[in-house]
Amino acid sequence: MAEHGAGERLSSVDVVDELVKLLQDLTERPRFGELPGRRAGARVSGDRGIPLVCLVRGEPADGLLPALQAHLRGAHPGRVPHAYHRFPDATPGVEPAGTSTLEAVGSVLVRVARDLAHGANDRYGRHEFRRFELVYWLMNQRLDGADPESAVTLLTRLRERDLGRRSGDDLKDVLDDAAGTAPWWVRLVVRLVPSFLFRAKLRGLVPGSEYRWLLRQPYLAPHDPGTFIGFAERLTSALVPGQSAEPREDTGQLAKLLVNAFLEDVRRAYRRSWWRIRSARRTVYPVVLLDGIRRDNGGYAVLKIINDVRNDTGAFDPLVIISGSAKVPPDAETTAEREPAPVSQASHAYETWARKLATDSRARRPTAWFLPLQVPDVRVVRGEVPPTATLSVRQAPVWSRTSVLAIVVLLLVASVATVGYRHVRDVVAANESWRYEHCGLDRDNPDAHTLKRIGDDCVGVTTGQVPLFGQADSEDLTRFNRVQDLIVRQNRLVLEAHARDPGRPYATVVYVSAMGAARDALASNTARLVGVAARQARQLDRTDSDEPLVRILLGNAGSAMQHGDAVAGTLRSMLEKDKSIIGVLGMALSSTPTRNTITVLGEVGLPVVAATLSDDAMPTASRMYFQISPTNDRQAQVAARHVRAAYPDKRGVVIVHSSDEADSYAANLRLDVAARFDEQGLRVRDEPYQPSSAGQGSDARRLGQSLCEVGDDEVVFFAGRPADFGKLMDGVSAGCKGDPPALLAGDDIARYAADDTLRGRHPEIPFEYVSFAIGAKGCAAATEMNQALRVLVPEECEGGANPSLDGHAALTYDALYLFVHAMIQLGDIPVSPGHIWTGWRTSAVTMCCRRDQLRGRPGRSTSSPPCSG
Numbered sequence: 001m002a003e004h005g006a007g008e009r010l011s012s013v014d015v016v017d018e019l020v021k022l023l024q025d026l027t028e029r030p031r032f033g034e035l036p037g038r039r040a041g042a043r044v045s046g047d048r049g050i051p052l053v054c055l056v057r058g059e060p061a062d063g064l065l066p067a068l069q070a071h072l073r074g075a076h077p078g079r080v081p082h083a084y085h086r087f088p089d090a091t092p093g094v095e096p097a098g099t100s101t102l103e104a105v106g107s108v109l110v111r112v113a114r115d116l117a118h119g120a121n122d123r124y125g126r127h128e129f130r131r132f133e134l135v136y137w138l139m140n141q142r143l144d145g146a147d148p149e150s151a152v153t154l155l156t157r158l159r160e161r162d163l164g165r166r167s168g169d170d171l172k173d174v175l176d177d178a179a180g181t182a183p184w185w186v187r188l189v190v191r192l193v194p195s196f197l198f199r200a201k202l203r204g205l206v207p208g209s210e211y212r213w214l215l216r217q218p219y220l221a222p223h224d225p226g227t228f229i230g231f232a233e234r235l236t237s238a239l240v241p242g243q244s245a246e247p248r249e250d251t252g253q254l255a256k257l258l259v260n261a262f263l264e265d266v267r268r269a270y271r272r273s274w275w276r277i278r279s280a281r282r283t284v285y286p287v288v289l290l291d292g293i294r295r296d297n298g299g300y301a302v303l304k305i306i307n308d309v310r311n312d313t314g315a316f317d318p319l320v321i322i323s324g325s326a327k328v329p330p331d332a333e334t335t336a337e338r339e340p341a342p343v344s345q346a347s348h349a350y351e352t353w354a355r356k357l358a359t360d361s362r363a364r365r366p367t368a369w370f371l372p373l374q375v376p377d378v379r380v381v382r383g384e385v386p387p388t389a390t391l392s393v394r395q396a397p398v399w400s401r402t403s404v405l406a407i408v409v410l411l412l413v414a415s416v417a418t419v420g421y422r423h424v425r426d427v428v429a430a431n432e433s434w435r436y437e438h439c440g441l442d443r444d445n446p447d448a449h450t451l452k453r454i455g456d457d458c459v460g461v462t463t464g465q466v467p468l469f470g471q472a473d474s475e476d477l478t479r480f481n482r483v484q485d486l487i488v489r490q491n492r493l494v495l496e497a498h499a500r501d502p503g504r505p506y507a508t509v510v511y512v513s514a515m516g517a518a519r520d521a522l523a524s525n526t527a528r529l530v531g532v533a534a535r536q537a538r539q540l541d542r543t544d545s546d547e548p549l550v551r552i553l554l555g556n557a558g559s560a561m562q563h564g565d566a567v568a569g570t571l572r573s574m575l576e577k578d579k580s581i582i583g584v585l586g587m588a589l590s591s592t593p594t595r596n597t598i599t600v601l602g603e604v605g606l607p608v609v610a611a612t613l614s615d616d617a618m619p620t621a622s623r624m625y626f627q628i629s630p631t632n633d634r635q636a637q638v639a640a641r642h643v644r645a646a647y648p649d650k651r652g653v654v655i656v657h658s659s660d661e662a663d664s665y666a667a668n669l670r671l672d673v674a675a676r677f678d679e680q681g682l683r684v685r686d687e688p689y690q691p692s693s694a695g696q697g698s699d700a701r702r703l704g705q706s707l708c709e710v711g712d713d714e715v716v717f718f719a720g721r722p723a724d725f726g727k728l729m730d731g732v733s734a735g736c737k738g739d740p741p742a743l744l745a746g747d748d749i750a751r752y753a754a755d756d757t758l759r760g761r762h763p764e765i766p767f768e769y770v771s772f773a774i775g776a777k778g779c780a781a782a783t784e785m786n787q788a789l790r791v792l793v794p795e796e797c798e799g800g801a802n803p804s805l806d807g808h809a810a811l812t813y814d815a816l817y818l819f820v821h822a823m824i825q826l827g828d829i830p831v832s833p834g835h836i837w838t839g840w841r842t843s844a845v846t847m848c849c850r851r852d853q854l855r856g857r858p859g860r861s862t863s864s865p866p867c868s869g
Contacts, residue, residue: 104298564597704731
């Protein structure tokens with residue numbers, strides 16, 4: 001900056017240029033920290049501050065501050081926030097009206113705060129004066145100190161002011177109207193929450209609030225009497241006309257409180273913090289122009305109090321104050337030390353002042369913050385001074401601009417939304433995958449950890465129902481689920497009874513079978529579960545302390561028992577947590593997978609009681625294996641005797657059997673039938689077919705048509721599965737339904753016979769099959785099981801119907817009783833899988849075994865006439 005010599009005469013343009021350059025230095029906010037910023041020789045601390053620039057000018061330069069105001073308005077790229085206040089001029093011959101220092105300071109700061117808060121100064125951020133407004137408002141409240149209710153009155157006014165300031169009168173009316181029609185609890189919240197929040201503010205519990213600051217500022221000992229309301233009462237009436245607070249409080253301290261509140265609001269607006277991004281947009285300090293100050297109009301007093309407050313607080317005030325006066329403030333006296341520097345040397349004078357600031361401020365000198373500058377007697381008229389030097393405002397950082405922040409916020413929101421969407425999508429996908437893998441069960445379902453989907457089978461053990469997949473007949477599925485639900489309900493009753501009488505024998509038995517959506521599987525499993533439910537109910541009805549309680553868990557090893565190892569693994573884990581599990585009953589399909597399942601369960605340590613298995617080699621699968629049903633050899637013997645007695649004219653048998661060697665049931669039965677029929681003197685020939693389980697489609701239908709060529713002296717014996725038997729019947733019906741061959745089937749066709757729909761497809765074709773159970777005449781029969789069924793499943797017994805045409809219900813009824821009997825025999829010995837198995841081996845439990853029932857008279861497949869369709 002070029003400087004003019006002391007004796008050089010300056011023009012109005014030169015004066016304004018010099019001051020504009022000084023303004024540029026004072027108003028430009030550094031990128032980091034605060035002033036002195038880029039000033040040469042500035043230290044990081046110790047001389048921070050902006051001086052009170054006092055322009056001492058004569059009457060010709062009376063328009064200097066308006067000229068500076070014009071430059072502030074015309075700054076590039078936008079106006080510098082500023083306020084211009086001109087004190088009233090003295091009228092010759094008229095004594096100035098007497099006003100107190102407090103009133104003078106208050107009136108000036110109110111106008112300045114109003115101008116700075118105006119929308120025209122919002123380009124770099126809005127200026128708010130919450131602390132100053134609160135203090136000024138309190139000083140203008142008229143209260144009678146003798147009134148005992150004055151504190152309550154002030155509290156009410158404060159609450160109304162706080163609500164009105166935050167929401168506005170219009171919004172308050174809207175909220176009141178809305179609350180009037182809202183539910184009672186909404187009205188209660190609307191009424192209580194603002195009150196609690198307001199009281200928290202008064203107690204200083206809300207950081208950043210003006211109430212908290214007022215109790216922590218240094219003037220007037222705010223902790224006396226210890227509450228906000230008590231301190232607020234001390235401030236009331238200070239500015240009320242005719243009711244001065246001077247007798248109660250020191251007016252000088254009151255004035256300092258007002259000034260400090262004003263300056264604190266400016267400080268807060270410029271405070272840097274990582275969460276106050278808008279503070280970074282403030283790249284220029286605001287300017288206050290105080291024109292025409294004198295000792296008698298309060299102007300000098302305003303500057304003096306600002307000086308004293310800065311000395312007291314030591315805080316940096318981001319505010320440029322420039323005054324215009326005829327004499328040197330604050331006392332209109334000029335000494336050699338305080339001789340105003342020429343305007344031409346403004347920058348040098350500023351540097352000199354800054355170096356002395358720290359020492360002068362610590363010494364609390366009354367003129368520590370004053371920088372007087374002498375303006376030469378040049379005529380300065382607003383609007384007539386060309387803008388040779390102009391003010392410029394540094395652009396706000398790109399990252400702090402509203403548009404950029406909006407974009408960043410949108411990008412952040414979009415990113416968060418994207419990440420959130422992907423996370424939610426992944427969570428939903430993971431949950432859906434979990435549900436799919438665990439048979440549609442949620443993670444919080446305990447059964448989800450013991451069930452898993454493998455292909456189209458829900459494999460595992462559950463305390464609830466076993467879900468089935470695939471196309472199932474709705475009526476059959478309803479019957480199946482109804483019986484499952486019955487067992488689940490009875491389990492709850494078992495647990496309740498056990499809780500009432502813990503000394504009563506209690507155990508858990510797992511029913512494991514081949515469950516699927518096929519008609520024959522649904523019918524067969526429904527019948528078996530009916531028998532289990534009936535036996536469980538009989539135990540519930542008995543209340544003696546030695547009568548066992550049995551909880552039933554349901555397990556599925558796959559539609560072909562192919563996942564028995566998975567069930568065994570699940571039971572191994574369950575045994576570690578549930579010591580009440582003592583064994584497994586059920587099983588289905590005499591096949592290699594079933595044999596493997598029995599072997600693995602034996603390795604786990606669980607005894608297995610099979611109700612319907614008949615493979616001769618099945619008992620060798622595990623030493624802990626027992627079965628209620630007879631072997632294939634026994635049923636072949638009975639079938640051969642039946643054919644010899646019932647069909648004396650027959651001389652041969654055609655054994656129709658599955659070609660699948662993995663189906664040990666069909667392979668073993670074929671050999672036993674061939675041997676036993678040969679013993680009866682009947683010639684034997686085989687007719688194999690490809691079963692549907694082979695995955696290439698069954699040719700049983702074709703074979704069925706070829707059976708129409710069977711000789712009149714031959715009988716057909718079917719050693720296969722129900723699905724293939726149905727196709728065989730289709731073929732026979734298509735080829736010779738008017739004259740079908742004599743047809744006898746193995747015990748597994750009981751599943752086909754148990755299904756009314758399947759059995760009724762070809763009523764014109766009679767057939768017989770071997771049954772392992774006594775054929776009861778429906779629910780009306782006088783047996784324990786049927787008596788229970790009439791109560792448990794009355795819908796299954798309507799019209800005297802038989803819910804178990806295949807006899808499987810009776811077999812599972814007796815199989816479960818085998819566990820019950822063993823528990824009774826144990827007495828005081830703890831119930832465990834090992835003790836149950838030992839009990840079976842050492843006690844002659846034959847009352848429920850029905851093997852001997854198949855030793856019937858010749859010509860009978862069971863002790864009752866064979867079923868025919």
